[in-house]
Amino acid sequence: MKKSGDAAGMTRRQFGVMAGGLFAGYVFQGLCRVIDAAPSAQGRLTARPGATPRESGTAGAGTHALGLASPRDAILQLPRNASPGPVPLLVLLHGAGGGAGGVLRRVGEAAGEAGLGVLAPDSRGSTWDGIRDGFGADVMFLDRALARVFGMIAIDPARLAVGGFSDGATYALSLGLINGDLFRRVLAFSPGFIIDGSRHGRPRVFISHGKSDPILPIDHSSRAIVPGLRKDGYDVTYREFDGRHEVPAAIAQEGMRWVARSRQERRRDDQDMTCNKRMGEGETLSRICQVVGRAS
Missing domain, CATH: 1.10.287 (Helix Hairpins)
Structure with a gap:
């Protein structure tokens, strides 16, 4: 009898462990579904420019670190020759292994000459999350950076664009199509591919690529991307140039003027x-x- 009682006790304990494990599993699955359904997991940005900035007068011409994270943060560059009124803004994304400072050195001067404000965030890892696995931390950080900038300065919603170089161009092109109701224009210097996602809006697109690019060969990237976008009904401006994996000064200037046009x-x-x-x-x-x- 004692043995039978011990066996029953063991069964109850085993049942408790099993039930607890099942409950924890259901909770974990539910959390995963919530996370997967979050806008950031779909590449969706929720920040939107308001009619007036909440922190009026907090940013003048020049560069400003946003102070959202350390050591990888985000930089806001505002032009010295800006026209009166809301500022046209380009979200500019760096290539793999790079950072905000590097991409600003590459094309920041051309953006300033065109009268563009530039928000250049650092990726959370060595490159952007959607390229490595799936959308997540980088989208959330970009949302925070945009919300901060929208609170600092008045932005022209009709001239709000996203762009980048190399991996940054791939990510910008992908986010731009997913968030075409936010970004009116997408600027991609030497992109590799487009990450799948549900598209919104109908942004215009500017793509450039070097004919001798050894990193992202043009035949397998832009020459495949551009016809696909045009087939889907997008307005695409496409520039091929004699060069490698780079952004020539003339291409950078044309791209920035294209974004800044009224x-x-x-x-x-x-x-x-x-x-x-x-x-x-x-x-x-x-x-x-x-x-x-x-x-x-």
């Missing part, structure tokens, strides 16, 4: 494109421009 300048460009297309179809210039002018 709505009126973009409208004029669209009208010019329409005129040129219809002239090629045989219509007279005066007739075309009358029609386009009325449509605008």
Whole structure:
């Protein structure tokens, strides 16, 4: 009888352990589902520019460390020649093994000349999370950095863009398509591929690539990416150049001016494109421009 009682006691203990383990497993699975459903896990950014900054006057021309993390943080660069009113902003992402300071040295001067503000964050690891495994920590940090900048300065939502070089271009292109309702333009200098994700909005895209790139060969990257985007209905400006894995000064300047263009300048460009297309179809210039002018 004693043995039977001991066996029953052991069974109860075993049942308790088993039930506790099952409960912990259900809790863990539930947490995983919550984490997977979080916007950051889908590459979605939640920060949005407001009508007025909450910390008005806290940032002037020059570079500012945001102080969100150490040692890898984020830098805000504001132009000295900015036009009055809200600032056009480019979120600029570095390549693998790099950092904010390096990508600013590469194209920061061209951004300043174009009158662009630049937010350059550091990735949490050696490169961006979506390239290594899945979206997560880098998206959350970028959300924090954007929220901080939106609170510091007035941003022009119509000229809010994301861009990058190499791995940063891959990540910018991917985040830009997923967050096309936030970023109106996407700038990719030598991207490798596009990370899958649910796309929102319809941003315009600028891509450049060196014909002799040994790191991300052009035939397997941009020459495959660009036709796919155009097939999906995206407006893509594409520049190939004689060079390697780099951003030539002329390409950087063109890309930054492309981001900084005002709505009126973009409208004029669209009208010019329409005129040129219809002239090629045989219509007279005066007739075309009358029609386009009325449509605008």
